Amino acid sequence: MxxxxxxxxxxxxxxxxxxxxxxxxxxxxxxxxxSGLLCxxxxxxxxxxxxxxxxxxxxxxxxxxxxxxxxxxxxxVTSGVPVCFSVSxxxxxxxxxSGFHHSVNYRGVTLFGEAVMIEDPAxxxxxxxxxxDRLTPGRWEELRETTDQELKGTTIxxxxxxxxxxxxxxxxxxxxxxxxxxxxxxxxxxxxTVVGEPVADDRLKPGIPEPDxxxxxxxxxxxxx
Amino acid sequence: MxxxxxxxxxxxxxxxxxxxxxxxxxxxxxxxxxSGLLCxxxxxxxxxxxxxxxxxxxxxxxxxxxxxxxxxxxxxVTSGVPVCFSVSxxxxxxxxxSGFHHSVNYRGVTLFGEAVMIEDPAxxxxxxxxxxDRLTPGRWEELRETTDQELKGTTIxxxxxxxxxxxxxxxxxxxxxxxxxxxxxxxxxxxxTVVGEPVADDRLKPGIPEPDxxxxxxxxxxxxx
Numbered sequence: 001m002x003x004x005x006x007x008x009x010x011x012x013x014x015x016x017x018x019x020x021x022x023x024x025x026x027x028x029x030x031x032x033x034x035s036g037l038l039c040x041x042x043x044x045x046x047x048x049x050x051x052x053x054x055x056x057x058x059x060x061x062x063x064x065x066x067x068x069x070x071x072x073x074x075x076x077v078t079s080g081v082p083v084c085f086s087v088s089x090x091x092x093x094x095x096x097x098s099g100f101h102h103s104v105n106y107r108g109v110t111l112f113g114e115a116v117m118i119e120d121p122a123x124x125x126x127x128x129x130x131x132x133d134r135l136t137p138g139r140w141e142e143l144r145e146t147t148d149q150e151l152k153g154t155t156i157x158x159x160x161x162x163x164x165x166x167x168x169x170x171x172x173x174x175x176x177x178x179x180x181x182x183x184x185x186x187x188x189x190x191x192x193t194v195v196g197e198p199v200a201d202d203r204l205k206p207g208i209p210e211p212d213x214x215x216x217x218x219x220x221x222x223x224x225x
Numbered sequence: 226m227x228x229x230x231x232x233x234x235x236x237x238x239x240x241x242x243x244x245x246x247x248x249x250x251x252x253x254x255x256x257x258x259x260s261g262l263l264c265x266x267x268x269x270x271x272x273x274x275x276x277x278x279x280x281x282x283x284x285x286x287x288x289x290x291x292x293x294x295x296x297x298x299x300x301x302v303t304s305g306v307p308v309c310f311s312v313s314x315x316x317x318x319x320x321x322x323s324g325f326h327h328s329v330n331y332r333g334v335t336l337f338g339e340a341v342m343i344e345d346p347a348x349x350x351x352x353x354x355x356x357x358d359r360l361t362p363g364r365w366e367e368l369r370e371t372t373d374q375e376l377k378g379t380t381i382x383x384x385x386x387x388x389x390x391x392x393x394x395x396x397x398x399x400x401x402x403x404x405x406x407x408x409x410x411x412x413x414x415x416x417x418t419v420v421g422e423p424v425a426d427d428r429l430k431p432g433i434p435e436p437d438x439x440x441x442x443x444x445x446x447x448x449x450x
Contacts, residue, residue: 196415
């Protein structure tokens with residue numbers, strides 16, 4: 001069942017520049033989140049902004065990211081402070097007839113809130129399986145099991161998809177009316193993320209076949225149509 | 226002549242997690258910056274962190290980004306407050322034999338400092354030309370000239386490449402010694418950014434050839450070798 005609610009629009013989450021590109025519905029937001037792997041997390045320490053790039057995954061109404069229990073970023077963002085979570089996909093260069101109207105096609109989501117730490121070991125394991133399943137369904141069951149010590153050394157945090165926005169630009173250049181008569185090339189140069197041919201580890205045991213799921217990984221896929 | 230200095234390592238710019246992946250030399254930093262187009266800028270308003278994705282370019286010892294003079298982000302970051310500038314390229318999924326040792330290959334740069342606004346119109350124009358030249362050398366000269374009003378409506382800010390760090394992971398999985406005997410596929414799945422075939426605008430004037438520079442655009446290129 002698709003999520004039935006929209007993102008909460010607040011003073012900080014409302015898109016102010018080019019509001020016609022904004023979206024707040026969960027279908028749009030989730031599609032953007034589910035296309036990505038890398039997010040940028042913003043947080044504040046002693047008045048200084050920090051932005052950390054890290055992998056994330058969505059499950060239900062939350063986004064998750066993780067790392068070492070020694071990570072300053074994870075210690076900070078799970079301490080009840082406000083965080084800003086950003087995911088952006090670059091889809092194309094929009095070449096207009098003036099420099100001013102050049103643009104890019106993109107899909108982005110920004111979320112605000114306070115992240116929480118996942119503490120329960122069983123929930124942590126289930127969440128790590130979700131992450132593995134997001135990219136490579138079937139792999140979790142093949143892997144060497146996670147040890148208690150590894151689980152203890154891993155901090156996982158979650159942010160509820162609640163307050164935020166999506167912003168999307170698609171289509172060609174929008175030039176000033178007189179500029180369409182100029183002898184200048186205009187159009188879009190598409191940008192895509194491509195998942196390449198798997199490269200086996202030098203120490204791979206002989207006879208281990210390449211799993212089928214490696215050929216089905218999708219990251220940054222552009223919107224259909 | 227290549228830049229002769231390294232990034233300034235401070236309490237906030239020093240890489241603490243997996244410091245062997247850190248680099249502070251300008252050659253590494255500039256190569257990462259010059260591969261990218263999209264950055265994430267972090268700043269603080271009323272104690273809340275904000276992260277804005279936007280296009281950027283490097284010229285000499287500074288990175289630049291721009292937008293509408295009405296942009297809250299640009300008004301904020303040019304008001305003498307600390308900003309964090311982040312660029313990240315995802316280069317591959319590193320598939321280990323345990324979930325714990327899965328990783329990603331990536332190249333990232335983080336810069337800290339205070340951004341300044343470029344005020345002089347001639348400098349603004351020269352800077353916008355730099356941006357166009359970064360992707361499509363030769364295009365600036367073809368475009369309809371920027372008007373005074375467009376230039377006034379555009380805010381450009383610059384951040385000096387000074388305090389910060391690069392972080393890079395390359396190579397295959399690093400598993401626990403006993404795990405190499407397991408019958409589990411391990412290796413790397415490369416991720417690349419691909420610049421596609423230009424799509425001409427529906428309203429392109431007949432007879433305008435596709436400029437050669439469109440086929441030479443490079444974004445997110447992985448490190449050589």
